[in-house]
Amino acid sequence: MPRVTTLLPATETAIPIRCVDAAGWPAALAALPPLAAAFARASGFEAKPGRIALLPGPEGAIESVLFGVEGGDRGDAFAAGRLPDALPEGTYRLDGYPGDPALAALAWRLSGYRFGRYRERAAPQARLAAPAGVDAAEIDRIADAVAAGRDLVNTPANDLGPAEVEAAARALAERFGAACTVVAGEALEAGFPLIAAVGRASPRAPRLIDIAWGNPSAPRVTLVGKGVVFDTGGLDIKPSAAMLLMKKDMAGAAVALAAAEMVMGAGLPVRLRVLVPTVENAVAGDAFRPGDVLKSRRGLTVEIGNTDAEGRLILADALALADEEAPELVFDFATLTGAARVALGPDLPALFTEDDALAADLCATGLSVNDPVWRMPLWAPYAGLLDSKVADLNNVSGGPFAGSVTAALFLRRFAPAAKAHVHLDLYGWNPSAKPGRPEGGEVQTARLVYALLKRRYAAPRAARSAS
Template sequence: MSLLREPSAEATPIWFVTTETWPEIRAGLPPAAAAFADANGFEPKPGRSQILPSEAGAIAAVLFGIEAHGARAKDLLLPGKLATLLPPGLYRFANGPHDSTLAALSWLLSAYRFDRYKANPSKLPQLATPDGIDIARIERIAKAVAFGRDLISTPANDLGPAALEAAALSVAAQFQASASVTRGEALLAARLPLIHAVGRAAEEAPRLVDFSWGDPAYPKLTLVGKGVCFDSGGLDIKPSAGMLLMKKDMGGAATALALASMIMEAGLKLRLRVLLPIVENAIAGNAFRPGDIYPSRKGLSVEIGNTDAEGRLILADALALADEDAPDLLIDFATLTGAARVALGPDLPPFYTADEQLASEIARFGALSQDPVWRLPLWDAYDKMLDSKVADINNVGGGPFAGSITAALFLRRFVEKAKSWVHFDVYGWTPAQQSGRPEGAEIQSARLLYELVEARFGAPEGDSPRIVHHIVAHIDESEEEFEEEIGHDDKSP
């Protein structure tokens, strides 16, 4: 059942209030309702809510606090919190939040539940969509995010390499994309030795899923996603606490599939290619070892400094394959380094690119879509940390510093022909519930990139207004305000 409905005057009104607007809104309430709000100590602070009863005991209205219009920072996803607070029923916005489009989207994102293993899924409140909102577009984005979250949430006993492959092929088939899969020993014949080395010890064979969609005459966009279905660390085994969330180590693949779904369902003018190297990093007699040296598709020999830095190895072969096609834009996603979380925390994934214009666009669309990211540098001086005495490159840096940067520098060695390349070091998990981000699996950066590629490469003629058309107006209002608003490793969970 969809949580968005057509506008309806019968829906229960939600009044968004600030410290400035509360006196006027309170004065317009029935005296009993105003007294009830006072008796319950309601204050118009961001995130505070109050249900107001009718004389018959039904819900007459809802009050919800948001930031003042002049606030330095606004959480435009905050209204989505209501989807987790209100009882089942149909509600409507009686007055406007700061951004009605993002508020409605947040309602769907906040209401997400992973209930595959629950006997009795909970019922959720519905929203009568505000006027002027493209319901189909919002649901397209939310559905893709939910799909990616489901993949990350599913435990490895039900989402091993074969199941993740099946999920990817299902997405490809839904949009009539041409697909191929290279598995097991065939990876060696296909010159993908690093993917093979990492995944060969697992019960299910390693593999590469490759699918393409769209008119070859359109600009080429290639997505690469790390698909480690479970990461034990290999022979450099993780402690038990470090394995607890390792079902999410395929979060890069889930992100790529979520973004691909948005793009294909919207019919964007792109030639899309998706490459997913899929493995389990397991331990057995044939597991790859510290000190081993393997060739790569790029031709560089790689010394294994740590088997728990496996994600960059499978990405290296996939990126080299993608790069041979010289795409206009090459994007990779990976739950790659704990160092990224130490630097920026779980909610702010770093990204790396040498393309200044692309970096600016990513920062802008991240802020506008409330899908935050932060640029970190491809610091050339750290490249020597990857030197090996016996091979062309080591898969880990020579010390404890700059782990996310050296991982990005490692990946950069395998990209040469792409016109632009960007690497996202995502976490794929929300430790504590937030507006639009329930506790648990999360798809980070896909929403902002959907807006970016649509704006950069264009949507089909006759497409409905984009979310970016609605929110980009904020830039024109105050450039200064916009600037203020912007204001795992393979070894760590």
């Protein structure tokens, strides 16, 4: 799909959106032309966050827009995302926006997303002229990658199986000249037995997608995304209410592909690898069972305590492959545990890593780009909860406590050689619409990881070239 720049060049003819807070409203009102000021008073506009008023000019056309914002540092970084759906067709510019203008422009773009595969949905007709100093092409690349990831998460499982995830990955790889290989069938059973076991009950064959891009001598960064296209729970079947959103159980794969699109689109100087184990966890006569003992790619044997803890199994084999080349950074993305959602809610993915400096950097970067995470502890004593009497470890703890921590500890066993391993347990869904975040599928942490990689690897190169 061609990418079209949707932020417009700066222009003086754009309708100004005057951003005002309560403290600055009296002065702003006094500075308005008499007709606009009279209309603002008559309409009862108050400079409260999110309030909008369209002000007419002498000929009756819109002369300007008033937009209430939060003063100081307390405002929503995506507040400008309220505007596209609230404004009539036209070209606008932001005046006096108190936050980061790049985030404001991105919020505008992200709010315009529509999932229209099955029903036509009109996109907003209000267009934004790029704020001064904002890289419009960069904003559009990020927004397009987010939209592609959202499309994958929003597509139901009847139209998105492992083959369709593979097709999306191949299309992305081809677009950027990356190599893409897929392991399936007997080769999958021999080399990635956990992935094969989880997916074998579905008529849609499981597979491992492997994308490689960039200079092989550059720092190695690997993204691993959980690609369970639908999760029934397997023989430990979920209740019907718990299956309603299971089309989003491949959101980790969508995050990995969206982040990869951002990295490749920006040409970051890294050797990028993307691994997507993709399966359907179905129920059939040959489904893997509670009590089975499976051998992983790494050689560790795993007792199956619960077939509904399938995501960590397929990630384990993919992480083992990633670990074989000892990358500098490994990120895995997964809609893994309900425990993380109970602890942090839907908006805040859980971050697990043993690298304190990296964790601090990720948390700070997440806040700076409005893609936040919260660090959770890899509490080593809880690893004993995964002990098995018949195998090297169990895939669940068997108890009600620390479910997201024990899942992260399980995954840690499969990436010991990586210089740093980051596990991100995310929800992948916006339960209700917010500025910049329409209801539905979301690629949480994709922008965060891209921003971190850009700062770590692109900035030093730029500094060297300037010296």
